[in-house]
Amino acid sequence: MAVKAAPRRGGASGLRRGEAAAGWLFTAPVIAILGVFLLIPVLMALWVSVSDWAGRGSPLSGSVSFVGADNFAAVLGDGGLATKDFGTALRNNTWYVLLVVPLQTALALFLAVLVNRAMLRGRGFFRTAYYFPSVTSTVAITVLWTFLFTASGAVNDVLSWFGINGPNWFNDPRGILHLALGTIGVDTGPASLTEGGALGVSWWEWLAGPSVAMSAYILMAVFTTSGTFMLIFLAGLQNLGADVDEAAMMDGANGWQRFWRITLPQLRPTLFTVLTLGLIGCWQVFDQIYTGTRGAPSKTTLTPAYLSYQTAFQNQEWGQGAAIAFILFVIIVVFTLLQRWVLRDRPVSKRRIRAYESPSKGASS
Amino acid sequence: MRRLSAKQLTWQIVLYALLIVLAVIYIYPFLIQVATSFKTDEDAATSGITLIPEVWTFAAYERLFRNSDFPSWFVNSAIVTIFVTLGRVFFNSLAGYALARLRFRGRGVVFAALIAVMSVPTVVLLIPKFLVINQLGIFNSYAGMILPLLVDAAGVFIMKNFFESIPESVEEQARIDGAGTFRIFWSVVLPMATPALVTIIILSFQGSWNELSHFIVSTNDPALTTLTKGVASLASGQLSQGTQYPLKLAAALIMTIPVAVMFFVFQRRIMNSTEGAVKE
Numbered sequence: 161m162a163v164k165a166a167p168r169r170g171g172a173s174g175l176r177r178g179e180a181a182a183g184w185l186f187t188a189p190v191i192a193i194l195g196v197f198l199l200i201p202v203l204m205a206l207w208v209s210v211s212d213w214a215g216r217g218s219p220l221s222g223s224v225s226f227v228g229a230d231n232f233a234a235v236l237g238d239g240g241l242a243t244k245d246f247g248t249a250l251r252n253n254t255w256y257v258l259l260v261v262p263l264q265t266a267l268a269l270f271l272a273v274l275v276n277r278a279m280l281r282g283r284g285f286f287r288t289a290y291y292f293p294s295v296t297s298t299v300a301i302t303v304l305w306t307f308l309f310t311a312s313g314a315v316n317d318v319l320s321w322f323g324i325n326g327p328n329w330f331n332d333p334r335g336i337l338h339l340a341l342g343t344i345g346v347d348t349g350p351a352s353l354t355e356g357g358a359l360g361v362s363w364w365e366w367l368a369g370p371s372v373a374m375s376a377y378i379l380m381a382v383f384t385t386s387g388t389f390m391l392i393f394l395a396g397l398q399n400l401g402a403d404v405d406e407a408a409m410m411d412g413a414n415g416w417q418r419f420w421r422i423t424l425p426q427l428r429p430t431l432f433t434v435l436t437l438g439l440i441g442c443w444q445v446f447d448q449i450y451t452g453t454r455g456a457p458s459k460t461t462l463t464p465a466y467l468s469y470q471t472a473f474q475n476q477e478w479g480q481g482a483a484i485a486f487i488l489f490v491i492i493v494v495f496t497l498l499q500r501w502v503l504r505d506r507p508v509s510k511r512r513i514r515a516y517e518s519p520s521k522g523a524s525s
Numbered sequence: 526m527r528r529l530s531a532k533q534l535t536w537q538i539v540l541y542a543l544l545i546v547l548a549v550i551y552i553y554p555f556l557i558q559v560a561t562s563f564k565t566d567e568d569a570a571t572s573g574i575t576l577i578p579e580v581w582t583f584a585a586y587e588r589l590f591r592n593s594d595f596p597s598w599f600v601n602s603a604i605v606t607i608f609v610t611l612g613r614v615f616f617n618s619l620a621g622y623a624l625a626r627l628r629f630r631g632r633g634v635v636f637a638a639l640i641a642v643m644s645v646p647t648v649v650l651l652i653p654k655f656l657v658i659n660q661l662g663i664f665n666s667y668a669g670m671i672l673p674l675l676v677d678a679a680g681v682f683i684m685k686n687f688f689e690s691i692p693e694s695v696e697e698q699a700r701i702d703g704a705g706t707f708r709i710f711w712s713v714v715l716p717m718a719t720p721a722l723v724t725i726i727i728l729s730f731q732g733s734w735n736e737l738s739h740f741i742v743s744t745n746d747p748a749l750t751t752l753t754k755g756v757a758s759l760a761s762g763q764l765s766q767g768t769q770y771p772l773k774l775a776a777a778l779i780m781t782i783p784v785a786v787m788f789f790v791f792q793r794r795i796m797n798s799t800e801g802a803v804k805e
Contacts, residue, residue: 187624197672297753297781299757307569447737
């Protein structure tokens with residue numbers, strides 16, 4: 161329901177006297193807490209990101225001085241260790257996003273379509289089974305995952321049934337694209353890729369793909385989030401009217417065609433929600449890294465979120481840590497806007513409209 | 526029963542086989558977790574996938590409860606979760622009601638600010654939150670652990686949407702009878718909002734029980750360690766020698782039980798009310 165546009169204001173009517181005061185009183189706790197623990201912190205961190213505060217005393221004290229964009233420059237520009245670490249973290253997380261978002265979305269949609277069938281026995285059981293991993297905490301799942309993916313763990317046991325000698329997952333820093341190239345004999349990149357680079361990381365390293373260790377995290381993310389997104393897709397599917405689908409069935413469209421041409425286009429808003437939530441979540445990888453590998457092996461599971469924490473809390477480089485956090489914030493906002501733009505509602509093109517009109521009409525015109 | 530053609534029958538078999546294989550993939554890891562927590566360290570290291578321990582042992586649980594800080598972690602998590610859940614139920618519904626029903630100057634601004642707040646990613650706030658908690662002198666205290674989590678913008682949003690969906694006539698009647706605004710909210714409107722309140726309870730319980738990063742930046746006192754933080758430190762091997770997987774998995778398992786119970790109690794609601802739980 162939209163906000164009422166009634167002209168009555170608090171105090172104007174006898175019955176509604178004191179409503180304005182009550183309104184502010186009722187919202188006061190929320191405003192106060194979000195203000196103190198969200199708005200003020202962001203402002204303070206903005207200050208820290210342009211200061212030389214080293215973690216001692218208050219960042220607002222007189223001994224802390226303004227250093228301009230130095231912290232941002234150290235992270236983004238000067239090619240030192242801070243830049244290289246940030247570049248590595250960005251590389252790791254980019255691959256994570258590129259793989260997790262499509263995989264979890266596709267799997268969630270697939271599961272939703274499977275369990276949405278009306279004539280399915282054990283529907284409740286299957287839904288519960290697929291959703292359950294989403295309930296558990298990241299910490300608990302990470303503990304389980306590190307056990308399943310040890311060198312002699314359950315996953316490698318299963319792989320050995322198929323004659324595959326599984327890797328030592330969480331200790332293996334090799335990039336999977338480099339591994340794939342290695343199988344066809346390419347072990348070193350061409351000079352054009354190894355010489356140039358960005359953020360202190362060579363192009364060849366950017367293209368390494370996620371490390372084997374990071375791949376285990378990628379599988380974990382798909383495992384734990386597909387259930388949540390399955391529920392969102394289910395809700396979306398259940399809101400669709402059956403009439404369009406039935407009409408298409410009458411016209412002789414098979415199940416495959418109906419899914420791609422009828423169901424999926426109608427699910428666009430749900431798809432948008434899932435992609436946005438997925439994208440935002442995937443740039444915030446922290447809990448699993450903190451619980452599991454802490455960036456190891458060879459920094460291939462370092463993420464910007466964890467790097468920001470490590471830089472500030474462990475290395476006491478608070479300005480740089482805050483700078484990384486703000487850069488991450490910008491990345492998330494840009495990606496969300498970009499995606500909103502890609503998935504925007506486009507006006508239907510003339511060609512499309514013609515295709516929808518009956519063929520006889522189309523031929524005569 | 527309807528007769529199926531051979532082709533349809535094949536499809537049915539393929540479909541169910543697929544569903545069952547997927548269900549095994551989703552559930553089996555948890556079975557491994559339960560089984561391993563009753564194994565010895567050596568047994569766990571060599572037979573990762575088998576569900577029956579060679580020797581049943583409760584050693585992991587005994588160590589957790591007798592010779593570690595695990596019980597205190599559990600108590601800390603419980604304290605935080607209870608306060609955060611109660612706080613969110615009360616403050617979110619109060620603010621949600623005001624934004625849905627009460628007319629006051631600035632309501633639009635408050636609402637817009639809430640939407641803006643919802644879009645700030647939490648990991649970006651790690652350092653900022655520490656700065657303010659430290660500045661306020663509530664680092665290493667329950668206040669610092671609980672207060673910042675006490676309200677959430679998404680919860681206010683859910684409550685606001687719900688209050689807008691119930692008819693206003695009931696309140697009008699109470700108002701004519703002379704009830705004050707808080708009284709109307711407390712005794713007339715809130716009892717009608719049970720479904721939305723349950724959603725808030727589920728989300729806050731899960732959210733605060735599973736919260737890790739906030740406790741990392743608001744405490745470093747071992748006496749205030751929560752389950753998430755404690756189990757994470759177990760996992761990265763700071764407190765233990767060797768792999769000790771049965772111990773770690775037992776800790777992670779106990780940590781999962783409360784949210785699992787919550788899930789099974791409210792299963793129906795969770796599986797059917799996702800539109801309420803996740804808003805665009």
